[in-house]
Every structure is written in C-alpha cells, then in structure tokens.
Amino acid sequence: xxxxxxxxxxxxxxxxxxxxxxxxxxxxxxxxxxxxxxxxxxxxxxxxxxxxxxxxxxxxxxxxxxxxxxxxxxxxxxxxxxxxxxxxxxxxxxxxxxxxxxxxxxxxxxxxxxxxxxxxxxxxxxxxxxxxxxxxxxxxxxxxxxxxxxxxxxxxxxxxxxxxxxxxxxxxxxxxxxxxxxxxxxxxxxxxxxxxxxxxxxxxxxxxxxxxxxxxx
Numbered sequence: 001x002x003x004x005x006x007x008x009x010x011x012x013x014x015x016x017x018x019x020x021x022x023x024x025x026x027x028x029x030x031x032x033x034x035x036x037x038x039x040x041x042x043x044x045x046x047x048x049x050x051x052x053x054x055x056x057x058x059x060x061x062x063x064x065x066x067x068x069x070x071x072x073x074x075x076x077x078x079x080x081x082x083x084x085x086x087x088x089x090x091x092x093x094x095x096x097x098x099x100x101x102x103x104x105x106x107x108x109x110x111x112x113x114x115x116x117x118x119x120x121x122x123x124x125x126x127x128x129x130x131x132x133x134x135x136x137x138x139x140x141x142x143x144x145x146x147x148x149x150x151x152x153x154x155x156x157x158x159x160x161x162x163x164x165x166x167x168x169x170x171x172x173x174x175x176x177x178x179x180x181x182x183x184x185x186x187x188x189x190x191x192x193x194x195x196x197x198x199x200x201x202x203x204x205x206x207x208x209x210x211x212x213x214x215x216x217x
Contacts, residue, residue: 020058023048024072027065032110035117036066036125063125070118070126073111074134077104081137081163086144090153091206098201101170105177106194112174138163155210162205169201 026048030039041062045055059065080100084093105112123130138160145159173180173194181189188196 016058019050019054023050023055023058024065024069027059028069028110028114031066031069031117032113036062036121066118067125069111069114071129073108073115074126074129076108077111077115078134078137080104081141084141084144086147090148090209094205094209095202098166098170098205099198101166102173102194102198102201105170105172105174106191109174109177112171116171116175155208157209162209166201166205170197173197 027044030043045052142159148154149156
C-alpha cells in the first residue's frame with residue numbers, strides 16, 4: 001500500500017488527512033487529463049493550491065501520488081466483480097454487474113481515465129496488481145461463470161472474454177463520453193444516456209448468453 005509520508009506518522013491530524021485528500025483530488029485531475037508522463041508535481045501543487053514544498057511533505061514523489069490513486073481505484077473498481085455471487089441467479093448477477101459498472105463510469109470518469117492511461121502506457125506501475133490480485137479475482141469469477149454454463153443456466157462461453165467485453169462496453173461511457181454525447185446529440189446526451197446504455201447492454205449480453213430478458217414475451 002502506497003502511504004503518504006504523513007500517514008506513516010503515529011498520529012494523523014484531521015488537517016493532515018484533509019490535505020492528503022486535497023492533494024490526491026488535485027493529482028486525480030491532473031493525471032486523468034495528462035497521463036502520468038505528461039503530469040508534473042508543479043501542476044498538481046497548483047491545482048491543489050499548495051506550495052510545492054508543502055505538497056512534498058505529504059507525498060515525496062509523483063510516483064507516490066499516482067500509486068496511491070491507482071491502488072484506490074483498483075480497490076473500488078473491483079468491488080462489483082467481488083460481489084458476483086456464485087449462488088445467485090445468473091441473470092440477476094450479470095444485470096447487476098453491468099449496471100454497477102455503468103454507474104461507476106457515470107460517477108467516476110476521472111478514475112476510469114487514470115486507469116486507462118496507465119494501461120495504455122503498458123501498466124509499468126501496476127503490473128504486479130494486474131498479474132496478482134486482479135488475475136486471482138477474475139480467475140475466481142470465471143469459474144463461477146463456467147459453473148453456470150455446466151449447470152445449463154447460461155450458454156457456454158469464454159468467461160474471460162465475457163468479463164473483458166463488459167469492462168470494455170461499460171467503461172467506454174467514461175473514457176469516451178465526449179464522443180458519446182456528441183454522436184447522440186442534444187436530445188439524447190443527458191443523464192438518460194446511461195439508462196439507455198444499461199438497457200441495451202443487458203439485452204445484448206443476456207440474449208447472447210441465452211437468458212431471456214424480462215421485456216421479452
């Protein structure tokens with residue numbers, strides 16, 4: 001876990017915690033807009049409204065800020081997958097997963113772009129997490145999907161590519177939202193676009209897995 005410098009002291013004051021959050025919010029703005037390579041400590045300090053020496057008291061390097069953000073994003077981003085219940089109804093579980101991923105795309109677009117930028121650069125700072133905890137979790141949930149298929153509850157499919165497809169289609173609405181809104185136009189580019197997307201993706205994935213949707217006769 002990448003802890004800020006102040007967090008390693010025995011006691012953290014409320015002011016220290018608030019400043020750490022302020023720095024991480026500013027870093028999230030800068031990293032999500034410019035990527036890791038295009039971002040500087042000076043930019044982050046300016047957005048945070050702090051002097052560079054003050055910022056460096058809390059996070060000694062740009063890498064430390066980026067690492068703290070990435071670990072936070074990965075932890076929250078994987079919550080919907082962790083909740084994928086082997087004992088649940090496949091339709092309910094898949095529908096819930098799609099909707100939660102779209103909600104995260106809607107509510108946390110900066111975090112999505114931060115992660116996407118890191119992966120596009122070859123994931124040099126998170127390779128261990130991708131090959132470790134992330135892979136372990138996906139392996140576990142892939143077996144859940146295989147078990148549903150063996151039980152005849154869904155069509156047989158490659159569970160990994162099913163998960164990848166859900167990631168790709170839902171995160172598109174965060175990473176390419178400007179394009180989505182431009183193409184949809186003024187009449188359809190409001191918050192309702194996420195509900196429209198949810199209905200379409202549910203239909204596409206559930207029908208593809210031979211699960212009848214509630215809207216079908």
